Amino acid sequence: MKPKYQELFEDIKSKILTGDYEAGERIPTESALQDIYKVSRHTVRKAILELANEGYLRSEKGSGTYVSDQYQAKSRENANNKIIGVITTYISDYIFPSIIRGVEGKLNEENYSLLLASTNNDAAQEKKALEMMLSFGVNGLIVEPTKSNLYNPNLSYYLSFKAQGIPFVMINAHYEELEVPFFCLDDVQSSYLATKELISKGHTQIGLISKTDDLQGKYRMKGYIKALGEYRLQFQPEHVLSFNTETKGDLHANLETFLAENKEALTALVCYNDEVGLEVVTVCRKLGISIPDELSIIGQDNSYIAKTANIKLSTLTHPQEQMGREAADWIIKKLKNHKDLPNETYYQPVLIPGETIKKLE
Amino acid sequence: MKPKYQELFEDIKSKILTGDYEAGERIPTESALQDIYKVSRHTVRKAILELANEGYLRSEKGSGTYVSDQYQAKSRENANNKIIGVITTYISDYIFPSIIRGVEGKLNEENYSLLLASTNNDAAQEKKALEMMLSFGVNGLIVEPTKSNLYNPNLSYYLSFKAQGIPFVMINAHYEELEVPFFCLDDVQSSYLATKELISKGHTQIGLISKTDDLQGKYRMKGYIKALGEYRLQFQPEHVLSFNTETKGDLHANLETFLAENKEALTALVCYNDEVGLEVVTVCRKLGISIPDELSIIGQDNSYIAKTANIKLSTLTHPQEQMGREAADWIIKKLKNHKDLPNETYYQPVLIPGETIKKLE
DNA sequence: TTGTATTTTTTGTACGTACATATGTCAATA
DNA sequence: TATTGACATATGTACGTACAAAAAATACAA
Structure with a gap:
C-alpha cells in the first residue's frame, strides 16, 4: 500500500503536469491541503518537500508554495525538436515490431525522430510514459490505449496534450471517453x-x-x-x-x-x-x-x-505496418496544418487460410 | 543563529569529507545521534535526509545509515522512476528487435520500464536522444554508439552521465575515447x-x-x-x-x-x-x-x-538478444551496487552454414 | 492618499508519541 | 552444521503540539 505522502506527491505532481496548477501559480496552503486530503501537516509537508526537491515546487516562508517554471518552459523550449512519442503495450513482441516499423519508416522519411515507451498494458506505466512525453515536450504522440475496455485514470494527460495543441492519435483501439482520432482494425x-x-x-x-x-x-x-x-x-x-x-x-x-x-x-x-x-x-x-x-x-x-x-x-x-505508417502520416500532416484529416480509420480484415481448420461433412 | 539540523548536517558532512566516516561505513543510529547532539529524532532525521538528498548518505530500513560512494551523489533525481533509457541505431530493422527484446525482457523481470530512442546512425539525432534522457533523468542507459569509428561530438553528454553517477554501457561497439563498459561481438x-x-x-x-x-x-x-x-x-x-x-x-x-x-x-x-x-x-x-x-x-x-x-x-x-539481456543485467546490478562487474564483454561468433558458399576443387 | 505600525497568515524549526516494516542476531531444532 | 523462528534493533510513516520567522493584509495616523 502506498504511503499517504506518496499519494499527495503524485496527485500534486499530476496537477502540475496536466496544467491544473500552472507555472508560477500558488497552490493551496499547507493548512488547506490538510483539509483537502485529510492528513496531518507533517504528511503535507513531506510531499511538498519532495516535490520541491524534484524542482516542481518552491516554497516561500510567509507567502505560500508556487509551481516552478521549469516544466512548462521546457515544453516550449523543445517545441521544434521534431520528435514524435510513441507509447505501445509492448515493443518487441507479437505485431508491435511491424507497427513500429511502419511508424518509424514514415517518421524517418520526414526527418522526425521517434521516442518509444511501453506500458505492458498497465495504467501506472502508461502514466509514467505520458509524464515523460509531456514533461520533455514531444511534437506529437501515437498511443495504443492501455486496458482500453476499462476506465483509464490517465485521461487528463490526453486532455493536457489536447490543451497544449499537441496532436495525438490512437492505434488498435481508443478511449471511447475521448474525442480522439484513431486507426483500428475492424x-x-x-x-x-x-x-x-x-x-x-x-x-x-x-x-x-x-x-x-x-x-x-x-x-x-x-x-x-x-x-x-x-x-x-x-x-x-x-x-x-x-x-x-x-x-x-x-x-x-x-x-x-x-x-x-x-x-x-x-x-x-x-x-x-x-x-x-x-x-x-x-x-x-x-x-x-x-x-x-x-x-x-x-x-x-x-x-x-x-x-x-x-x-x-x-x-x-x-494492418500492422500500414496502420503504423498511416498514424505517423496523420500526425505529420496535422503538424503541417493539413485539414480534413480522418477522425476514424478502420481496416478491413482478410482471411488468411492455414492448416488449422477442418471441413466437416 | 543556525538551525540545529544545519549544525548536524554540517558536522556529519564534515566527518564524511574528512574521512572520519568512510565510504560504506555505518554512521551512528538516529537514536545515538539524538544522544550525541542532544536533539530530537526529528532534527536528526532532517539532517540525515538532506545529506541523503545530496548523496552523502543512504539509509536502509532496519539496518542503519551508511556513507555513500561518491559517484552516487547525484542519483537522487528520479531515483525511483525505474526507467532505463536505450539508444540504438534503429528500432525495427535488422538485429535490433532481437537486441531490444533481450533488454526489454530483462528490464520487465526487474520491473523497470524502457524508454527507447533511435539515432539512425546520425550524431545530431544521438544528441537529441541523449538530451531527452539526460533532462528527464533515466536511472541507467544502454547505448549503441553512433558512427563509432569516427569522432563523436557528443562525448560530453556521456561524461555528464558519468558525473551524475548514472550507469551506462555500450553495445555493439564503444567510443574508444571513453572508459565505458561495453558488450560486443568479437x-x-x-x-x-x-x-x-x-x-x-x-x-x-x-x-x-x-x-x-x-x-x-x-x-x-x-x-x-x-x-x-x-x-x-x-x-x-x-x-x-x-x-x-x-x-x-x-x-x-x-x-x-x-x-x-x-x-x-x-x-x-x-x-x-x-x-x-x-x-x-x-x-x-x-x-x-x-x-x-x-x-x-x-x-x-x-x-x-x-x-x-x-x-x-x-x-x-x-549475440543479439543475449547481449541485450546481459547489458540490461549489468545496469540493474550496477544500480543495486554490485561490485566487480565486467568492463568488457566479447561474444565469440559461430559459423552458421547456408547455401551461399561453393567448395572449389 | 500615503506611509507606518500592527495583526494575521503561512512556512520553517523542533519537540513529542505511536505504530509499521525491514534487517540483524541469537537460540533452538532437525 | 544448517535452517528456522523469535525477538531486538533500526529506519519509515504519520499523528500531534509549540514557537519562530517572513510575507501579506489590515488598521490607523498624518
Whole structure:
C-alpha cells in the first residue's frame, strides 16, 4: 500500500503536469491541503518537500508554495525538436515490431525522430510514459490505449496534450471517453469472418477465447456473436473462456481445463488472437487433441508467430505496418496544418487460410 | 543563529569529507545521534535526509545509515522512476528487435520500464536522444554508439552521465575515447572466421564489402586481413568496396559496378553484414552472376533476414538478444551496487552454414 | 492618499508519541 | 552444521503540539 505522502506527491505532481496548477501559480496552503486530503501537516509537508526537491515546487516562508517554471518552459523550449512519442503495450513482441516499423519508416522519411515507451498494458506505466512525453515536450504522440475496455485514470494527460495543441492519435483501439482520432482494425469484422469461416466449413459448435480488458476483446466477441446470430446458432456462455492481462499467466492452465471440459462439445474455436491460438495448439498437443481433426481453430492478426509456428495457423489480417505508417502520416500532416484529416480509420480484415481448420461433412 | 539540523548536517558532512566516516561505513543510529547532539529524532532525521538528498548518505530500513560512494551523489533525481533509457541505431530493422527484446525482457523481470530512442546512425539525432534522457533523468542507459569509428561530438553528454553517477554501457561497439563498459561481438573473429571459411572451401580470390564509419567495419576488415595473412594471401585494395551510412543509399549501384568489374577476379566475397550480403544477392541476380556457383558469399550477424531470404545466407552468429539481456543485467546490478562487474564483454561468433558458399576443387 | 505600525497568515524549526516494516542476531531444532 | 523462528534493533510513516520567522493584509495616523 502506498504511503499517504506518496499519494499527495503524485496527485500534486499530476496537477502540475496536466496544467491544473500552472507555472508560477500558488497552490493551496499547507493548512488547506490538510483539509483537502485529510492528513496531518507533517504528511503535507513531506510531499511538498519532495516535490520541491524534484524542482516542481518552491516554497516561500510567509507567502505560500508556487509551481516552478521549469516544466512548462521546457515544453516550449523543445517545441521544434521534431520528435514524435510513441507509447505501445509492448515493443518487441507479437505485431508491435511491424507497427513500429511502419511508424518509424514514415517518421524517418520526414526527418522526425521517434521516442518509444511501453506500458505492458498497465495504467501506472502508461502514466509514467505520458509524464515523460509531456514533461520533455514531444511534437506529437501515437498511443495504443492501455486496458482500453476499462476506465483509464490517465485521461487528463490526453486532455493536457489536447490543451497544449499537441496532436495525438490512437492505434488498435481508443478511449471511447475521448474525442480522439484513431486507426483500428475492424475487430467486429475480423471475428465475424473468423466465425463465419468456421461455420462455412460446417462447424456449429464453436467456442471463443476472449480478452476482457481491451476493446479488441469486446468487439471480437461482438463479431463472434454476430456471426452466430446470422446463422441461427445459439450463443452459449459456457463455450467462452475469458482472460485479461493479469490472468494471462494462468491462460495455459485455464485452457487445459476449458478444452478438457469441452472436448466433446466443441469442434472449433475462435481465438482472441494468434498468440492465444498457438497457446491452444500447445495445450491441445498436451491433451492429445488433434488439430484440425478434432478441433479446428482460427487466430487473428496474422502475426509472424502464426506464420512461423510448426502448424500454420488460419488467421485474419491486421494492418500492422500500414496502420503504423498511416498514424505517423496523420500526425505529420496535422503538424503541417493539413485539414480534413480522418477522425476514424478502420481496416478491413482478410482471411488468411492455414492448416488449422477442418471441413466437416 | 543556525538551525540545529544545519549544525548536524554540517558536522556529519564534515566527518564524511574528512574521512572520519568512510565510504560504506555505518554512521551512528538516529537514536545515538539524538544522544550525541542532544536533539530530537526529528532534527536528526532532517539532517540525515538532506545529506541523503545530496548523496552523502543512504539509509536502509532496519539496518542503519551508511556513507555513500561518491559517484552516487547525484542519483537522487528520479531515483525511483525505474526507467532505463536505450539508444540504438534503429528500432525495427535488422538485429535490433532481437537486441531490444533481450533488454526489454530483462528490464520487465526487474520491473523497470524502457524508454527507447533511435539515432539512425546520425550524431545530431544521438544528441537529441541523449538530451531527452539526460533532462528527464533515466536511472541507467544502454547505448549503441553512433558512427563509432569516427569522432563523436557528443562525448560530453556521456561524461555528464558519468558525473551524475548514472550507469551506462555500450553495445555493439564503444567510443574508444571513453572508459565505458561495453558488450560486443568479437568482430575481428567474426570476419576472420568468415574469410577462413571461404579459404577452407578453396577460395583464394576473396573480396570484402566494408563499412567505414562504424568500429564493426574496422574490426571486420581486420579479421579479413588477419585470415588472408595467415594463409599467405595478398590483401588487394581493389577487392574491397567500402561504404558508410551516407553512401549506403548508393550501395546497390556501387555493388553493380564493383561486381561487374571483379566478375573474373573474385570467386568469393565477405560481406560486412547479412543486409549487405542480401544486397549482393540481389545485384548478382541482376548481373546474371550465379550464387554460389560463380560467386560465394558470406554475411555476418545471423539476422532474421539471412534466414528468411530466398537463398539461405551463410553467416556468423551475433549475440543479439543475449547481449541485450546481459547489458540490461549489468545496469540493474550496477544500480543495486554490485561490485566487480565486467568492463568488457566479447561474444565469440559461430559459423552458421547456408547455401551461399561453393567448395572449389 | 500615503506611509507606518500592527495583526494575521503561512512556512520553517523542533519537540513529542505511536505504530509499521525491514534487517540483524541469537537460540533452538532437525 | 544448517535452517528456522523469535525477538531486538533500526529506519519509515504519520499523528500531534509549540514557537519562530517572513510575507501579506489590515488598521490607523498624518
